[in-house]
Amino acid sequence: MTATPDNYRQYFEEMPCYLSVHDRDFHIIEANRRFREDFGQRVGDFCYRAYKGREEVCPECPVEKTFHEGCSQISEQTLVTTSGEHLPVRVWTMPILDEGGKIVAVMEMHTDLRRFKLLEARLEQSQARLAQLFEEVPCFISVQGRNRIIQHANRKFRETFGEGVGDYCWRVYKHRDEPCLVCTPQPAFDKGVQTEHEEVVVSLAGRTMHVLCTTAPIRNAAGEVDAVIEMSTDITPLRELQSQLTSIGLLVGSISHGIKSLLTGLDGGMYLVNSGFAKDRPERVKQGWEMVQRNVERIRSMVLDILYYAKDRELEVKPIEVVKLASELVESMQKRASDLDIALSLEIEPEVGVLPGDAKAVRAMLANILENSLDACRTDTAKVPRRVDFKVRRSPPWLLFEIEDNGIGMDRETREKLFSLFFSSKGVSGTGLGLFISKKIADKHGGGIEVDSEPGRGSRFVVRLPLEARPSTQPEQAQAQTASRTN
Amino acid sequence: MAGKNVLIVEDDPDIVVYLTSFLEDHGYQARSAGDAGKALLVLDGFRPDAILVDVLMPGRSGLDLLVTLRRDPRWQDIPLVVVTGMDQVLQDDCQSYLLSQHGVSGPDAVLGKPIDPTALLAVVGKLVGRQAPTAAG
Numbered sequence: 001m002t003a004t005p006d007n008y009r010q011y012f013e014e015m016p017c018y019l020s021v022h023d024r025d026f027h028i029i030e031a032n033r034r035f036r037e038d039f040g041q042r043v044g045d046f047c048y049r050a051y052k053g054r055e056e057v058c059p060e061c062p063v064e065k066t067f068h069e070g071c072s073q074i075s076e077q078t079l080v081t082t083s084g085e086h087l088p089v090r091v092w093t094m095p096i097l098d099e100g101g102k103i104v105a106v107m108e109m110h111t112d113l114r115r116f117k118l119l120e121a122r123l124e125q126s127q128a129r130l131a132q133l134f135e136e137v138p139c140f141i142s143v144q145g146r147n148r149i150i151q152h153a154n155r156k157f158r159e160t161f162g163e164g165v166g167d168y169c170w171r172v173y174k175h176r177d178e179p180c181l182v183c184t185p186q187p188a189f190d191k192g193v194q195t196e197h198e199e200v201v202v203s204l205a206g207r208t209m210h211v212l213c214t215t216a217p218i219r220n221a222a223g224e225v226d227a228v229i230e231m232s233t234d235i236t237p238l239r240e241l242q243s244q245l246t247s248i249g250l251l252v253g254s255i256s257h258g259i260k261s262l263l264t265g266l267d268g269g270m271y272l273v274n275s276g277f278a279k280d281r282p283e284r285v286k287q288g289w290e291m292v293q294r295n296v297e298r299i300r301s302m303v304l305d306i307l308y309y310a311k312d313r314e315l316e317v318k319p320i321e322v323v324k325l326a327s328e329l330v331e332s333m334q335k336r337a338s339d340l341d342i343a344l345s346l347e348i349e350p351e352v353g354v355l356p357g358d359a360k361a362v363r364a365m366l367a368n369i370l371e372n373s374l375d376a377c378r379t380d381t382a383k384v385p386r387r388v389d390f391k392v393r394r395s396p397p398w399l400l401f402e403i404e405d406n407g408i409g410m411d412r413e414t415r416e417k418l419f420s421l422f423f424s425s426k427g428v429s430g431t432g433l434g435l436f437i438s439k440k441i442a443d444k445h446g447g448g449i450e451v452d453s454e455p456g457r458g459s460r461f462v463v464r465l466p467l468e469a470r471p472s473t474q475p476e477q478a479q480a481q482t483a484s485r486t487n
Numbered sequence: 488m489a490g491k492n493v494l495i496v497e498d499d500p501d502i503v504v505y506l507t508s509f510l511e512d513h514g515y516q517a518r519s520a521g522d523a524g525k526a527l528l529v530l531d532g533f534r535p536d537a538i539l540v541d542v543l544m545p546g547r548s549g550l551d552l553l554v555t556l557r558r559d560p561r562w563q564d565i566p567l568v569v570v571t572g573m574d575q576v577l578q579d580d581c582q583s584y585l586l587s588q589h590g591v592s593g594p595d596a597v598l599g600k601p602i603d604p605t606a607l608l609a610v611v612g613k614l615v616g617r618q619a620p621t622a623a624g
Contacts, residue, residue, distance in 0.1 A: 256572070258572075259572075260572030260599070260600040260601055261499055261502065261572055261600055263600070263601040264499075264501075264502050264505065264572075264600045264601045264602055265499060265501035265502055265505070266601075267505065267601050267602065267604075268501050268502060268504060268505025268506075268508075268509075269501070269505075271505060271508065271509060271604070272504070272505070272508055275508070275512060284508070287504070291501050291504065291505075294501065295501060
């Protein structure tokens with residue numbers, strides 16, 4: 001059965017949208033029921049008045065455009081009903097042609113966009129909220145595609161690692177020239193699983209951080225993983241605390257052996273004293289007593305070092321008279337040096353002036369190094385005149401303390417372990433802790449210690465402290481990594 | 488009767504003096520070496536009845552020296568006592584480790600530091616095959 005004009009009439013009337021037909025002069029010549037319900041009986045009226053309550057043609061009038069261009073137009077408009085309600089609508093226009101193909105009228109179809117607009121507004125709102133969350137979360141967040149290019153990065157990420165969007169994650173995050181060997185997003189891309197791992201990264205500012213990173217898959221509408229989101233939290237303070245505790249544990253472990261040797265030495269001294277008295281051998285008593293004194297002194301140093309280390313006090317930074325500190329320190333060690341037949345010299349540039357720092361700590365730091373040098377000379381049995389030279393000079397922005405000896409020297413392995421807790425200078429009168437503490441003190445002042453050495457020729461320590469006070473706020477990564485490696 | 492000879496391999500000079508005096512007071516003759524290398528030099532012209540070896544020394548460790556001695560037909564039957572403050576050596580199964588990793592038998596005894604003098608005398612005496620003598624006058 002084919003539709004009759006009456007059927008079309010019915011369709012026109014009953015369509016659930018506003019249908020109206022307009023002539024060239026913007027008069028409404030026909031309108032359907034829905035239209036009449038919301039806009040009233042408007043046939044003969046101007047469409048701009050009927051639909052929008054305007055007194056003149058709308059700018060960008062779709063009807064006008066249709067007449068002009070001869071084809072359908074689609075647009076979004078806001079209409080005003082008789083009850084004053086504003087209605088967002090989508091408008092389609094269709095040209096109506098006469099038998100000659102000339103446009104004689106335009107039909108407009110309007111569909112209600114209210115619900116659509118509401119959903120659109122809600123979507124925008126929730127997107128904005130999500131974006132805000134993403135931006136402001138105090139973790140480093142990035143989203144990467146399969147090609148490992150960063151698609152999104154939040155503020156904390158950008159501030160810490162740079163504007164990464166559009167660049168490879170391995171370049172921005174890890175400062176590599178090529179993809180990582182172990183790619184943390186891989187399991188998410190391959191199997192759609194979430195993983196967690198810990199790593200060490202470096203910020204733009206050069207700060208090294210321990211982070212805990214969670215990598216999760218992001219699926220597209222088809223359910224395929226086309227991106228991953230990586231969220232990292234800075235756990236450096238936690239690791240520092242942990243390493244401190246571990247260090248203290250390690251400390252006790254690593255020095256326990258040293259203490260036992262010292263106690264054995266003490267036993268030895270006492271045995272010699274006692275047996276010396278029993279056998280009436282005064283020279284043995286003398287030898288034994290010297291052993292006792294020596295080992296008590298070594299034990300005392302060790303205990304004090306442990307107590308110092310365990311306390312980890314804050315620096316008291318004040319101006320230090322460098323000339324005074326260095327001269328007094330060297331003077332206090334002269335007797336010991338001459339007893340051991342070592343020439344201890346001091347050379348200070350007169351203009352070294354004042355250094356901001358903790359005088360007690362700086363003194364202890366330098367004393368430990370001097371002790372170490374004296375020991376190095378003592379243990380070297382070759383018959384060469386032994387000397388330890390202590391030089392102090394300015395080299396802006398640093399003040400340099402150089403301690404050079406021509407003692408036994410160190411091989412590379414010893415030199416590399418020198419400042420770590422593992423280094424135990426057993427057998428000589430060190431506790432194994434002194435240099436570790438020295439390095440800590442130097443680091444805390446914002447400076448550092450470097451050592452150069454050759455077995456058989458001697459060693460040279462260079463301590464540099466900043467001339468302008470800037471105590472370091474950097475975590476001690478060397479210690480942290482050393483400690484955590486033993487876990 | 489000639490006293491038995493003991494070689495002390497130890498880098499701490501105070502401990503060397505202690506052990507030497509103590510052993511000599513108890514009828515032994517003692518010689519010492521400050522590290523593994525020097526010990527091998529000393530052993531070149533001197534065959535002790537027992538060797539006391541410290542573990543942590545500069546250069547090669549005492550256990551390293553033990554492996555060398557055990558592998559050499561000249562010295563492999565000399566009784567060897569490890570003297571150490573290291574907990575790991577005292578607690579771990581030294582024997583099976585040395586056997587499985589290096590194919591040698593472990594020390595004949597292990598003594599901890601600080602040294603118990605009575606234990607030292609008993610161990611050394613047993614290893615050189617005689618009772619602990621009374622202290623010489």
